[in-house]
Amino acid sequence: MNKMRVLDVGLVSPLRSQAIYHGVAYAMTPETPDTIILVGPTDPYVCIGYHQELEKEVDMDYCRAQNLPVYRREVGGGAVYLDRGQVFTQWIFQRDRLPATLEKRFALYIQPLVETYRSLGIDATLRPINDVHVRGKKIGGTGAAQIGDADVVVGSLMFDFNFELMAQVLKVPSEKMRDKIYQSLQEYMTTMTRELGETPDYDRVKRIYLDHCAQALGAELELAEPTPQELAVTAEVEERLGSDEWLHQKGGLRQSDAVKIHADVYLGEGVHKAPGGLIRATARVREDRIDDLTLSGDFTMIPAFAVGALEQALRGVKLEEEAIAPKVAEFYRALSVQSPGVAVEDWVSAVMGVEGQM
Amino acid sequence: MTVYYGCHIPEDLYYHPRYDSWVRFEDNDVATLGMTDIAQTQAGKLIHVRFKRVGRTIKAGKFAATIESGKWIGPFVMPFDAEIIVTNEERFRQDILIANKDPYGEGWMVRARVLDPEGARRELITGEEAVRFYQKKIEENEIRCFRCAE
Structure with missing residues (x-):
């Protein structure tokens, strides 16, 4: 043997x-x-x-x-x-x-x-x-x-x-x-x-x-x-x-900035500067879908609960522009949300920044 | 060009069987080297490459770059004594998957001045001998080659 x-x-x-x-x-x-x-x-x-x-x-x-x-x-x-x-x-x-x-x-x-x-x-x-x-x-x-x-x-x-x-x-x-x-x-x-x-x-x-x-x-x-x-x-x-x-040696030519939790789960953060303020999107992505999302920054959104509602609305959505943009647009319509200087495409850019890290 | 279970084996290149690298002699003492289709498949999608500096002389068996995929890390080995003239760092910086897409073309790794061109060729295989060697390796290890599409 x-x-x-x-x-x-x-x-x-x-x-x-x-x-x-x-x-x-x-x-x-x-x-x-x-x-x-x-x-x-x-x-x-x-x-x-x-x-x-x-x-x-x-x-x-x-x-x-x-x-x-x-x-x-x-x-x-x-x-x-x-x-x-x-x-x-x-x-x-x-x-x-x-x-x-x-x-x-x-x-x-x-x-x-x-x-x-x-x-x-x-x-x-x-x-x-x-x-x-x-x-x-x-x-x-x-x-x-x-x-x-x-x-x-x-x-x-x-x-x-x-x-x-x-x-x-x-x-x-x-x-x-x-x-x-x-x-x-x-x-x-x-x-x-x-x-x-x-x-x-x-x-x-x-x-x-x-x-x-x-x-x-x-x-x-x-x-x-x-x-x-x-x-x-x-x-x-x-x-x-x-x-x-x-x-302290220099890193290689790296591709990913996301933090890998396990084979299907990654964490990333996208930052986007909109005319109405900075948006930071911190997301957990599971099997290519948004599993958890936190939106923060110095933007203004009315009503105040809308930020949390938008985070909720995007859970389970595929991390791709074609899936996120309609969800955000629908959210704006349904809740009559106002966010001066921050439009639908700004949220999309911030969230898609997460994808850019993976 | 032989294609065996999806693995491309160009007959006009030279190969080092142990290090799974290919060599193209540009003129007598200048050679371009890269990962074979089998090597890029076995490594999987690359996420990092770090090259040794241009001008460094690398001894046979020592590495000219380190390669990391999501699952593995290993050396890109210089099969003979050679001085690195240029690396493909800029292309890898633009697209880290370039060797996974085009291992024998745009995904080359380094160009080097070979210190003993005649001796170097003796360590390598080419043509029919290379095809037979890789066909056996592919069969024994049930290798199926894949390229990254995007």
Whole structure:
């Protein structure tokens, strides 16, 4: 039977909890066995994606005030707050050992996570391509990368998650947006602790997870320690990941400014300057429809309740101009709304600004 | 041009089988490089690209750019020692999906001065050999290529 290695590293410094899988990947030789690392951080920290620009993504004043370190990983995705509530499950495989298509690669990686949750009585399923959902709520994220000569897939066993701090550490254009992120995380994310009413025993869950890994991979798993070479490379990686130069490097050519909550749910903010004032539209978009909307700014609208009514009227509407414009026009007619210097097309522009971010 | 399960494999290009990149030799020591149709399909829709600076000499096996899709991140590897003359950054800035739409044309990645043109060709495959290699890869991994339409 195929043999694979497990490095159950336990709790390590925040920096090492990221550096370890980079180190094992960069140290990989043709003789290195495929490896699963289980690791968690002793203390909380913030981790940003490879191509993110630190100052645009993270509220550094807040992080400094809270003594929260920030590290950049060599895996993509967004900024995330991490702590002891998660056990990271990191697969470092020889290239071409995992399925070539990402869909199948993630399906294989996610299978033992789903089965572990199900063994605990949590109704988890794979939400292709790379989410794990429990009745529409996401329970942890995953990502894939090629690091050095290794194929890497990372994710976590989500024991618990601090939704409030996650919303706090992000740099957002407005506090309204932060509130929405917090509400959306509450609505669209879950954890083992939430599902079970208590936090399950870490060692028991890790054992169940490794059993399911062995089955999914058709492999015999052997507990081992990182080699001296891997530890040496990990130390080198720590030096780089901990450097200011690495942390502050410029972002890539980015396409999206929206905050992704899970595969179907995004948050964005559109700003439009109308003759009658500034309109800020903060929206949650679920499966391409407006799921929740807040309109704010220094415009005037009479009657006063009309702003809330317009927010309501646009819920469930497809995020496209042809769908929004008639809804807003109908709303103006039905409620005899007056908004000096703000016309139907101004609302449409503000709301469609959200689409421009996605 | 061979098209196999939707994957385009132009016979006139050179390919590095491990890195899934294509190479077009413009003249003896200048080459244009990009992602193959298979590589762009496997990555999925790109959301970020970061290029190494023009003028940098990249060793064989080291990356000339990093590529991020919604699901994956990885290097765009230089298959031979070469100096970057120009990158396609401006085109990617206009349209980040350009390699997903036109991987062998407008979606090229970098143009480079190849330090050892003869040695470089030895690492690459082309023509019928390349077609056979990719057909096998496509079959074994059940790959179906897709392009972004817009």
